[in-house]
Amino acid sequence: MSTEEKKRVVWTGEWVARRLGVSLSGGDQLPGLLGLALRRNPKRAHLLVSHVLGKHVPQRxxxxxxxxxxxxxxxxxxxxxxxxxxxxxxxxxxxxxxxxxxxxxxxxxxxxxxxxxxxxxxxxxxxxxxxxxxxxxxxxxxxxxxxxxxxxxxxxxxxxxxxxxxxxxxxxxxxxxxxxxxxxxxxxxxxxxxxxxxxxxxxxxxxxxxxxxxxxxxxxxxxxxxxxxxxxxxxxxxxDTPDEAPPAEARNAAVRVDLAWPDGLPDGGRHGFTPAHRARLDAALPAMADRLRDHLAGARRVLVLGNEELMYAPLRLAHALDARLGAPGGFGALDAERAAETWAAGGAGADDGPAVFFSTTTRSPVLAVDDPGYALRTRLTFPAHDTPADGPGPRHAYNVAPGADPARRFDAIVAVVDSPGDTPGLHAPGGLLDRLAAHTDRLLLAVVPAHTPRPAEDAEGTAPHRQAPPMPLPEPLRGPAFSSYAPEEVGWLLQDLSEVTLEAPTEEREEAIQSGGAHYAESLPVEYQPSERYQALFHTALETSAARIARAVGAVTETVLAELPRRRGRPAGVPPRPVLVSLARAGTPVGVLMRRWAQHAHGLDLPHYAVSIVRGRGIDTTALRWLAAHHDPAEVVFVDGWTGKGAITRELTAALAEFPGFDPRIAVLADPGGCVDTYGTRDDFLIPSACLNSTVSGLISRTVLRDDLVGPDDFHGAKFYRELAGADLSGTFLDAVTARFAEVEGAVAADAARLAAEDRRPTWEGWAAVERISEEYGIDDINLVKPGVGETTRVLLRRVPWKILARSGAGPDLDHVRLLAEERGVPVEEVGELPYACVGLIHPRYTRGATGADGRTVA
Known part of the structure; x- marks a missing residue:
């Protein structure tokens, strides 16, 4: 690389900034410290990529x-x-x-x-x-x-x-x-x-x-x-494109180098690293670096590649090797700007003498784009080679392959792993060493022995007693202390925030949510109190739909009981006993009803719990740890009321990727969006439990996740509205549906047989419809489109609705929707082609007092 080219340092965030509209604000030092990349992660779009951390970007x-x-x-x-x-x-x-x-x-x-x-x-x-x-x-x-x-x-x-x-x-x-x-x-x-x-x-x-x-x-x-x-x-x-295809020619095998790592010296800080350990490492580093240098004669551009959490030992080895090779680059401790310029210019060139760089592999799934204005230009992906110790899944090494720029090629790579990672998977075709060998002339492997803690001894030198006890997990809440449901009906894996003021006016919440100033789970809407006319509609809807709901409850429960052994790999002849875990709170009445059907039809007394899941934040991980400690995760069946566009289905799938053993598939009463394969029906019909808030859900609020209220070992929170006991219809709803179980048994048997025979794979028809509606109505955020009777009702009860789309001829299933829309002054627009009975549109770009796209003042 010429001197003139080295002067033209391109900010490695330009590519993302231009296309995504992301920008950095702050001092002039930031672009020298950070680039930008795109995550392959549904929770965050961008990744700040440090030039001086030594993780994703090779650095001196x-x-x-x-x-x-x-x-x-x-x-x-x-x-x-x-x-x-x-x-x-x-x-x-x-x-x-x-x-x-x-x-x-x-x-x-x-x-x-x-x-x-x-x-x-x-x-x-x-x-x-x-x-x-x-x-x-x-x-x-x-x-x-x-x-x-x-x-x-x-x-x-x-x-x-x-x-x-x-x-x-x-x-x-x-x-x-x-x-x-x-x-x-x-x-x-x-x-x-x-x-x-x-x-x-x-x-x-x-x-x-x-x-x-x-x-x-x-x-x-x-x-x-x-x-x-x-x-x-x-x-x-x-x-996104596949990783670079390895060259077809044979590659040199990795040469194993014995570092002579000092006995008893920890490999890092996983179990603690003291100043005495540091002094031992400092003394041993020159000799270990010499053992590596003996295999690197003539190498001009060397990468020392650490492994995930194993960063410090490879870093210090790389620094010592840099000194032993006589390489330049002794930057001052805080000379970050010069560090960034050196990396952006490809590091020390051929005229500068040997150059040693350092980076590590990572779990982070990130898009790679071979462009100077993008921070992560190449990606090597390989299977985890320390499973089961460190979890399954792919691993990645970024900016190790040279891509289109031959000046970025490393002519020698030293892979440093700890002993649990020195497995057959490390050496297998397609493994880390195989992937690295395709992009370098010399490949060395150095294995650092992982430190294994030994129990401390007591005064007599015998009894290990210094291990800290595990953090205790909270216990489920049950009625009547928390919720109006009977204690055996459901255990709430939640914490009681009843004494905390969390409610905010709907318009205030909407503005904060859409402006990015708050997440919807950090506050609660003021509980809607239905008018007499609306309550009458609820009772009418319950009377006319109870049998239909009972039939859907029976069908989905029978499907779960029939398919659980096959899905979970249980031995033949072992009766299924699923653990029902409803997604609070819409799924909880359904979980109670499924539990009641299992008792009615099979005499089974199934455990049932309710957990919190929050769009954009994932499922309650403390609740998952509690479930795994008390039940076989393979027996857990997640339950919800209905599907809309499938956002929660996707959220659950992503969240459970880090919790092996749990099956992310959800069982629902109604799947009008075609998002799941376990359901009672795919019709979009009125489920009366969607008509109200807490007064049909055991007097429990929607769940809350806020940093100052929910700690790392706490369950997510919710409120118990004891003061609304006089208006509670939770038991009324459950009992009305349960009373129809006997009369629908024949229909349920036929439905279960039909469902067992038909293709139930998700079609995602609803997601496609939502994308089409978003484009047609100029709504940039797909989360502002809420499809289905249940989601539309939630919009009218909790958010700032803009308009309601109703399928022509939807009938009495939408009577309560039309009444709520009338009470709130929201227009209902009849449309022909719609896979749902209705769709609720939240007002886009909401600001109190603003004028909407239809010219109407929205608040």
Missing amino acids: PGVVHGVGVGLGRRVRALLGDDAAARAVVLGYAETATGLGHSVADGLGLAPYLHSTRRPVAGVAPAGGFEEEHSHATSHLLLPEDPALLAGDGPLVLVDDEFSTGRTVLNTIKALHARFPRQRYVVVALVDMRSEGDRRHLEKFAADLGARVDLLALAAGGVRLPADVLRRGQELVAAH
Whole structure:
């Protein structure tokens, strides 16, 4: 690469910024620190890609380690020497394990621990927390010595970026409950919080009664368009291509290099890393680097590739190897701008002498685009080679293959894995080593022995007793203390937030949700109190539809009971006993009715629980952990009332990817959208439980997920509206449907036989219809289109409706919809071609007092 070309440094976020409308705000330093890429993740569209972290982007090891050391020195200056000497550093898996370790190096005498996603047999967690936006959300803390976290010195938490603060708050809340202290310091490469997030942290610290400081290399923000998720997914679909096909010629096998890793030296901070460990590593590094150098004669461009959470040991090896090869690049600890320029220009060229780079493999699924204005230009994908220890699924290495630019090619790669990862899968065709060998002339393999914690001994030197007990999980709530349902009907895997004021006016909530200022699950709508005319409609609808609902309940329950053994791989002859898990709250009346049908028709007493799932945030992971601890996940059947466009179906599938054993398929009464394969009917008809809110759902509110109320080991929250007991129709609804079970038995048997024989695969017809309606009515956000009788009713009860589309000739199933629309002044538009009985449109771009697309003032 010429000197002139090196001067033309292209920002590696330009490609995404132009196409997605994402931009960075803040100082001039941010583009030097960060590029942009697109996630293959339904929860977030964009990925901030650090140039100095050493994860996705190969970087000079002196830069990666030096940036962390520099931040650690800043922490020591902030705390003072006395407090710094008592500090403990905690890093986040997988991305910041090496950064956190480097910060501990800069702090001086601080011990280090990082969270992990790898359970270790015989080691009980000292804590854990959730990272909701991630593709892999659950973190464990597994210190060999639980006393590591028990001191009263400052706790320094290190992550690569501080975007909303949710993960850090989850961690502090969980640890403060067990190991309270007076001071926390949060360290990140970049601070991208909004003003609201900053105020939230200040309030959190005040409520906690502790000081929380934050240090970062740079601060700024990310501007996102309102429809960023949809547009991001469309871009990924349009530009995603298979990985580069490996060359056909034979490749050289990896050469195994024995590092002579010191006995007993931990491989990283998964179980704790002390200053004494650091001193042993420093002393051993030159000799280990020499063992690698002996195999690299003549190499000009070398990559040391770490493995997921194993970042620090490969980083230090790379730095030592850099020095042994006499490579230039001794950047100052905080010279981030020069670091970014060096990487963007392809690193040290042939005229500069040998150059060593460092990066690691990752779980993160990200789009690769071979363009200088895109941060992740190439992707190598390979199967996980440390399963079952670290979870199944593909793994990735970014910017390792050169792509279209031969100057980016590494003529030698050193793959560093820990001993659990040195499996046949690592060496198999298509495995990591095979993928790497296709893109380099020399491939070395170095295996670091994984540290196995040993139980500490008591004073007599015998009894292991220092392992921290596992974090206790909460227990289900039951009626009558929580809900008007009988205690045996359902156990609520929720926490009671009845004493918290969560309600906000509908218009205020809508504006906050659409502006991005709040998530819909952070507040509750004011409970709709039906008029006498509307209540009369409910009772009429229940009387006319009870038998139809009973028939659908019977059909879906019989389908579950017939197919559960086959789907879950149970031995022949073992009677099915599914664990019904309804998605609160619309699914809960259906779960109760399915339980009652199993009792009526088969004498089965099925367990039934209700859990929270939140669009954009996933399912309650604490509830899943509780279910896995008390039942076989293979027996769990998720239950909902009906499908709309299938958003929750997709949400559940994505959420359960990290919880093997659970089946993401949902059983519903009605599937008008063609989104599931287990249903009672695909007709879109009135289910009276959709007509009301809590007063037909056990007096329970919609579920709530908010950082200051729901900690990492808490269930999501909900309210019990005890004061509405006089208007409660929950039992009335259930009993009216149950009373019709006997008369529909023959029809249910026929329906079950028909369903067993027909093709029930999802058609996603509803999703296609919603996309068509969105385009026709100029609605950019597909989440503002709510198809089906149930979803349309919810729009009228909870949101700011714009208009209702009703299928011509839909009949009395829509009487309550027309009445609600009349009461709220919402137009009902009759349409011909519609797979649903009706569709509710939430007002797009809602602002109080604004004028809608039809010229009507909406509030």
